[in-house]
Amino acid sequence: MSGEAYAAxxxxxxxxxxxxxxxxxxxxxxxxxxxxxxxxxxxxxxxAGAVRAAEPDxxxxxGWRVNAWVKRGILLGFRIPxxxxxxxxxxxxxxxxxxxxxxxxxESEGARAALAAGAPWxxxxxxxxxxxxxxxxxxxxxxxxxxxxxxxxxxxxxxxDSHALVGSCAQIGARVHLSAAAQVGGVLEPAGARPVxxxxxxxxxxxxxxxxxxxxxxxxxxxxxVILTGQSRLIDLVEERELRGTPEAPLVVPPxxxxxxxxxxxxxxWAAAQGVALSVPVIVKRRDASTEARxxxxxxxx
Numbered sequence: 001m002s003g004e005a006y007a008a009x010x011x012x013x014x015x016x017x018x019x020x021x022x023x024x025x026x027x028x029x030x031x032x033x034x035x036x037x038x039x040x041x042x043x044x045x046x047x048a049g050a051v052r053a054a055e056p057d058x059x060x061x062x063g064w065r066v067n068a069w070v071k072r073g074i075l076l077g078f079r080i081p082x083x084x085x086x087x088x089x090x091x092x093x094x095x096x097x098x099x100x101x102x103x104x105x106x107e108s109e110g111a112r113a114a115l116a117a118g119a120p121w122x123x124x125x126x127x128x129x130x131x132x133x134x135x136x137x138x139x140x141x142x143x144x145x146x147x148x149x150x151x152x153x154x155x156x157x158x159x160x161d162s163h164a165l166v167g168s169c170a171q172i173g174a175r176v177h178l179s180a181a182a183q184v185g186g187v188l189e190p191a192g193a194r195p196v197x198x199x200x201x202x203x204x205x206x207x208x209x210x211x212x213x214x215x216x217x218x219x220x221x222x223x224x225x226v227i228l229t230g231q232s233r234l235i236d237l238v239e240e241r242e243l244r245g246t247p248e249a250p251l252v253v254p255p256x257x258x259x260x261x262x263x264x265x266x267x268x269x270w271a272a273a274q275g276v277a278l279s280v281p282v283i284v285k286r287r288d289a290s291t292e293a294r295x296x297x298x299x300x301x302x
Contacts, residue, residue, distance in 0.1 A: 134148045145162065149168040167196065184198065197214075221258045232244070
């Protein structure tokens with residue numbers, strides 16, 4: 001998408017939202033038709049990777065800039081009245097907002113482009129779904145059952161393992177492994193809120209939870225069960241410091257950090273007397289040869 005087309009889509013979406021100030025209010029046919037057309041254009045652009053809900057920007061907090069207009073455009077689609085039914089025999093039955101649906105993982109433009117690039121998507125049978133408006137780079141593997149929500153971006157060669165969630169607008173880099181039951185939270189509202197970001201070559205262990213705009217740096221390794229939010233505390237034993245996110249700047253897991261679940265004493269004499277401890281993630285080392293051996297992935301599996 002050219003810079004002019006990008007700006008035109010953005011400006012039309014914002015103008016339509018300005019003309020439709022209240023969700024649920026009566027909507028002129030012309031404005032409804034414009035909203036339907038714009039939502040379809042935005043979904044196509046998201047799936048092609050021409051626009052993103054967030055993108056790298058060294059000058060932005062956490063190194064990522066939120067494109068609030070994209071998220072507002074997605075929300076515009078939710079305001080269009082009507083539902084659409086989906087049925088494939090008696091097993092697959094669904095109903096969603098009329099503006100959105102299911103990404104065709106075999107026949108969409110993105111699927112054909114990945115095939116032409118020599119790295120087709122691999123979608124193992126068993127009940128996985130990607131919603132419309134998801135961008136998948138070539139070589140993505142999706143294990144069943146998993147779910148990818150609208151606005152998500154998934155980089156080249158990444159594996160989304162069983163029972164994993166890639167939430168709305170989440171940004172997942174290249175060659176990432178999202179292990180079984182990893183939960184990458186989504187965010188649509190407020191429109192300026194940061195999505196979760198997992199940068200290239202990161203390894204997210206089984207049962208991890210990433211929420212509220214946390215950024216996992218390039219090559220970081222999260223052990224099973226690590227829970228991180230944008231305002232979590234993260235104890236760095238290597239640098240002997242405490243990292244903490246704020247509403248203005250998200251928590252950023254340093255590149256190459258190896259993080260495991262830990263604990264710290266709860267404050268107060270009574271808590272100490274009861275032996276109460278609070279969970280806290282801990283950086284125990286930086287990624288090294290032994291870490292590489294433990295997280296090495298067989299390319300044949302991808």
